Amino acid sequence: MWGAKAAARDAGEAMxxxxxxLEHVTSRWGVLVLIELLDRPYRFSELRRAIASVGRGVSxxxxxxxxxxxxxxxxVHRDAKPVIPPxxxxxxxxxxxxxxxxxxxxxxxxxxxxxxxxxARERYxxxxxTAEQP
Numbered sequence: 001m002w003g004a005k006a007a008a009r010d011a012g013e014a015m016x017x018x019x020x021x022l023e024h025v026t027s028r029w030g031v032l033v034l035i036e037l038l039d040r041p042y043r044f045s046e047l048r049r050a051i052a053s054v055g056r057g058v059s060x061x062x063x064x065x066x067x068x069x070x071x072x073x074x075x076v077h078r079d080a081k082p083v084i085p086p087x088x089x090x091x092x093x094x095x096x097x098x099x100x101x102x103x104x105x106x107x108x109x110x111x112x113x114x115x116x117x118x119x120a121r122e123r124y125x126x127x128x129x130t131a132e133q134p
Contacts, residue, residue: 021073024069024070024073024075025070025073025075025099025103026103027066028056029051029058029062029063029066030066030069030070030103031103031107032051032054032056032058033047033051033063033066033067033070033076034070034075034092034096034099034100034103034104035100035103035104035107036050036051037076037090037091037092037096037100038092038097038100038101038104040091041079041089041090041091042089042090042091043087043088043089043090044063044064044067044088044090047063047090048060048063051063067090070096074093074095074096075092075093075095075096075099075100076090076091076092076093076096077090077091077092077093077096078090079091
């Protein structure tokens with residue numbers, strides 16, 4: 001019985017493609033890539049350094065995967081120029097700019113409301129510790 005319910009739930013999730021796009025946009029690296037690309041187009045190494053400058057080092061492999069995923073979703077444009085040495089620039093599409101503006105708004109809200117979140121965490125932790133004492 002439980003197996004059938006789990007399979008039905010998994011099938012339902014597979015039929016909601018927006019959930020997958022939401023995961024891509026709000027992933028750890030997706031958020032940072034989108035926000036950085038709002039400023040301007042970046043070359044791969046520049047983008048990697050820009051992300052590292054906000055305190056998050058991203059591996060080459062992870063950044064490549066993130067960019068490919070966002071490109072496939074139509075959010076990032078990859079412009080490979082036929083020059084030597086090769087030059088590849090990444091920028092946001094119009095769709096990507098819309099998504100990035102939404103993600104940036106959420107990031108700004110989080111930054112602005114962090115003190116309220118920290119207070120809530122303290123209240124929760126105190127209440128939980130008090131409830132667990134014999």
